[in-house]
Amino acid sequence: MFSFLGRSDRGKKDPELFQTVTDGLKKLYRTKLLPLEEHYRFHEFHSPSLEDADFDNKPMVLLVGQYSTGKTTFIRYLLEQDFPGMRIGPEPTTDCFIAVMNGDVEGVIPGNALVVDPKKPFRKLNAFGNAYLNRFMCAQLPNPVLESISIIDTPGILSGEKQRISRGYDFAAVLEWFAERVDRIILLFDAHKLDISDEFSDVIKALKNHEDKIRVVLNKADQIETQQLMRVYGALMWSLGKIVNTPEVIRVYIGSFWSHPLLIPDNRKLFEAEEQDLFKDIQSLPRNAALRKLNDLIKRARLAKVHAYIIIALRKEMPAVFGKDNKKKELINGLGDIYARIEREHQISPGDFPNLKKMQEQLQAQDFSKFQPLKIKLLDTVDDMLGNDIAQLMTLVRHEESQRPVPIVKGGAFEGTMNGPFGHGYGEGAGEGIDDLEWIVIRDKPSYDEIFYTLSPVNGKVTGANAKREMVKSKLPNTVLGKIWKLADIDKDGMLDDEEFALANHLIKVKLEGHELPGEIPQHLIPPSKRKLAD
Numbered sequence: 307m308f309s310f311l312g313r314s315d316r317g318k319k320d321p322e323l324f325q326t327v328t329d330g331l332k333k334l335y336r337t338k339l340l341p342l343e344e345h346y347r348f349h350e351f352h353s354p355s356l357e358d359a360d361f362d363n364k365p366m367v368l369l370v371g372q373y374s375t376g377k378t379t380f381i382r383y384l385l386e387q388d389f390p391g392m393r394i395g396p397e398p399t400t401d402c403f404i405a406v407m408n409g410d411v412e413g414v415i416p417g418n419a420l421v422v423d424p425k426k427p428f429r430k431l432n433a434f435g436n437a438y439l440n441r442f443m444c445a446q447l448p449n450p451v452l453e454s455i456s457i458i459d460t461p462g463i464l465s466g467e468k469q470r471i472s473r474g475y476d477f478a479a480v481l482e483w484f485a486e487r488v489d490r491i492i493l494l495f496d497a498h499k500l501d502i503s504d505e506f507s508d509v510i511k512a513l514k515n516h517e518d519k520i521r522v523v524l525n526k527a528d529q530i531e532t533q534q535l536m537r538v539y540g541a542l543m544w545s546l547g548k549i550v551n552t553p554e555v556i557r558v559y560i561g562s563f564w565s566h567p568l569l570i571p572d573n574r575k576l577f578e579a580e581e582q583d584l585f586k587d588i589q590s591l592p593r594n595a596a597l598r599k600l601n602d603l604i605k606r607a608r609l610a611k612v613h614a615y616i617i618i619a620l621r622k623e624m625p626a627v628f629g630k631d632n633k634k635k636e637l638i639n640g641l642g643d644i645y646a647r648i649e650r651e652h653q654i655s656p657g658d659f660p661n662l663k664k665m666q667e668q669l670q671a672q673d674f675s676k677f678q679p680l681k682i683k684l685l686d687t688v689d690d691m692l693g694n695d696i697a698q699l700m701t702l703v704r705h706e707e708s709q710r711p712v713p714i715v716k717g718g719a720f721e722g723t724m725n726g727p728f729g730h731g732y733g734e735g736a737g738e739g740i741d742d743l744e745w746i747v748i749r750d751k752p753s754y755d756e757i758f759y760t761l762s763p764v765n766g767k768v769t770g771a772n773a774k775r776e777m778v779k780s781k782l783p784n785t786v787l788g789k790i791w792k793l794a795d796i797d798k799d800g801m802l803d804d805e806e807f808a809l810a811n812h813l814i815k816v817k818l819e820g821h822e823l824p825g826e827i828p829q830h831l832i833p834p835s836k837r838k839l840a841d
Contacts, residue, residue: 327596327706330699331361331603338691339607342684346614346677351668352660353486353606354430360487361599363427364408365591366456368484370513371494372506373462376525380494380563381406381457384588386718390414390445402441403480404459409446417442427487434483437474450717454592458484463506477505478512485516489591489598493522497530497538502545510549515605517550521557521587528562528569528577535560535573559584585720592713596703604696607688612658614685615648616641616665621677630675638669735821736813740830747805747812747831754808767801773810780814786823790814793827796836805833 335356342348349355369377378394389406391414405420405428415423417439421432431442441461460481461473485491491513502510513520524542527535539560546556561577561584562568568577591598620637624630637644645659731737739746747754761772770791777787794802794810802810809831817823829837 327600327699327702328361330695330702331599332358334691334695334699335361335603338687338695339603339610342614342688343610345681345684346610346617348610348613350672351613351665352609353483354433356606357424357427357429359425359427359429362425364454364456365489365595365598366458366484366487367490367492367588367591368458368460368481368488369492369494370460370481370509371463372496372499372503373464375462375494375496375499376563377462377494378459380492380523380525381459383563383565384457384719385447385449385451386565387447387449389447389449391443392445401461402443403438403461405442405444406452406457406459407444407446408449408452408456410448412447413445415444415446420444431480431483434475434480438480441473441475451715451720453717454713454715455489455588458488463503463509478508481509482512485513485519486602488519489595490521490588491516491519493520495522495524495542497524497526497535500538500541500545502549507549517554517556520550521559521584522546523563523584524558524560525563527560527573528571531570532572589715589720592715593707596706600696600699600703604692607692608658609660611685611688612648612654613660615652615654616644616660617677618680619644619648620669620674621679624674624677634669634674637674638666641666641669731821735816735819736824736828736831738816740828742830745830745834747808747833750812750815751804751808754811755804757811758804758807763804767799767803768807769801773802773807777810777814780818782814782817786817787814789823790817793823796827796832797839805835809833 340355343355369380371377378392382388382392382394385406389404390412391402391404405426417431418436420426420442421429421439423429426444428442428444432439461477493510522542524539527538530538539558542558543555550556559580560573561580563581568574623633623637625633642662645656645662648654649656649659727733727741733740757776758768761768761776773791774787777790780787782790790810790813793813794806796806796809809827812831813823
């Protein structure tokens with residue numbers, strides 16, 4: 307059990323006791339951040355209040371992309387089974403948001419029933435009205451993948467004339483709501499359709515401030531030749547660079563995420579490596595879920611503080627009786643100057659401020675005279691939370707991680723590449739010859755022996771100095787050669803016999819071919835005469 311201070315007034319309250327990170331996050335939000343949000347009407351401008359289900363829910367993955375980019379097929383590929391409500395086709399088939407979640411019985415929960423379930427993290431979606439809720443449902447099914455994560459399938463983003471047809475709800479706003487709460491956002495692109503429509507551009511801009519959650523998948527890459535794929539990849543990066551305003555390059559995974567044969571198998575190894583990297587990223591989500599929720603709470607607290615300063619500044623400038631409407635227009639037009647003043651007075655980063663244009667639009671419908679004046683106690687409480695309580699929760703996160711096994715996403719497509727001959731890199735590099743009865747190094751040993759006997763061996767062994775002269779000819783760094791020496795020197799006598807020297811050269815060859823060296827020497831690479839010694 308961890309205890310730490312949760313004081314609104316420093317020193318006046320007994321320390322709060324938090325049993326778990328989730329318990330701590332709930333208490334901090336309810337007692338320290340929520341009062342500030344309610345006092346300065348944060349929920350009317352930015353995001354609805356959080357509920358217990360927002361802290362308790364499993365990590366969620368949000369799939370976003372234009373129609374026919376393979377979003378639903380991607381989910382089918384991960385789960386290795388169909389889910390209720392699934393429709394796949396080249397036309398825009400998925401016309402609603404589907405939350406694919408774990409359940410004992412396979413079935414569908416419609417949107418209006420879903421938003422009244424206190425155990426699901428979707429209650430605040432009722433603010434988007436019936437037009438949206440009629441296009442929202444939860445597909446439940448028993449599946450090992452869904453025991454660790456939930457997946458949100460979204461309608462295909464429209465392009466051309468279709469994007470001018472109203473959906474009846476604010477599509478970008480709904481995606482922004484999900485973006486605040488999910489752990490990973492995957493943007494899918496079709497290698498044949500790289501155009502980013504106006505609606506897709508608006509969606510990507512709505513995901514601003516969540517760039518750390520975004521990953522990009524270039525899907526259906528097996529349908530084009532290597533040279534074309536290189537050009538398509540470059541075009542995609544160029545298109546994204548114009549919309550995603552970050553100095554860092556977004557991680558793009560290239561592959562074909564379905565269970566059909568590759569049409570053009572030239573890049574099979576590339577696709578396997580990319581798929582493995584993406585799977586590792588998704589599998590890490592349960593392990594990092596507590597940290598993600600903690601990080602999102604900190605981001606929300608910083609925004610709530612800035613929002614409070616803006617409301618306080620606007621309230622302070624309003625006249626008591628006459629000229630309120632004119633003053634309101636003047637303040638809205640001069641909101642940029644108010645931002646600059648708050649930034650200077652409170653040393654706040656410009657990146658913490660809400661979008662200026664959007665804030666000006668929202669302020670048009672507000673009555674400034676009803677805004678609350680400065681209440682320093684609420685701001686001090688949030689400062690105390692950020693300065694003290696969050697640091698203590700970080701300690702609790704590390705404690706929880708050390709006390710339980712590392713959670714990982716299992717089952718479905720994740721299971722197929724974990725073990726056996728179809729695991730990534732099996733039988734390649736240092737793993738070559740793993741199933742052979744003969745020692746793999748024996749094939750090239752005659753050529754290695756020729757070199758060995760030119761190095762003046764004494765009692766059948768070459769010294770480290772003599773071996774070094776030959777090994778540096780590979781031009782590998784000393785750090786790599788030092789690791790190869792440690793792996794090859796099986797008996798740890800500081801010298802190499804002919805078998806150990808052959809093993810060292812084999813490992814040099816493995817590294818020069820672009821493979822990673824093993825942390826420990828695998829059993830199949832140990833010379834047969836030394837396997838008892840190694841045991």
